[in-house]
Amino acid sequence: MKILKVLIILFLVTSFSELKSDEVNDVLKNKILKNIRCLICQGQSVYDSESEFASSIKLIVDSKINDGLKEKQIYQFLREKYGDWVIFDPQLNKNTYVLWLLPLLLFLFGGAIIFKKLNNQK
Incomplete structure (x- = not known):
């Protein structure tokens, strides 16, 4: 009877850990799919898209997760295959400096113009 209880407990523990693992993977x-741009649909993520490209990317990401790859490794694989544009949130590197710094520069330039206008009015 004790062996049966132990087996039931082991079964329950392993089944819950598998569910938790599947939940984490999902x-x-x-x-990841929400951060990948569908190359067919303009401005739509792969998660939201129903195109053939999106379906194939969903399968690729699923297989990469099952192979044990981490999020950064999957993004790197997709960048190598499709380029930096496929990721909605690109990394800061020499090719994306303008993308990251232009909003800051525009904000500072606009602030300087507004500050100058306000000082001229006084």
């Missing part, structure tokens, strides 16, 4: 998969 969350990771959805996070």
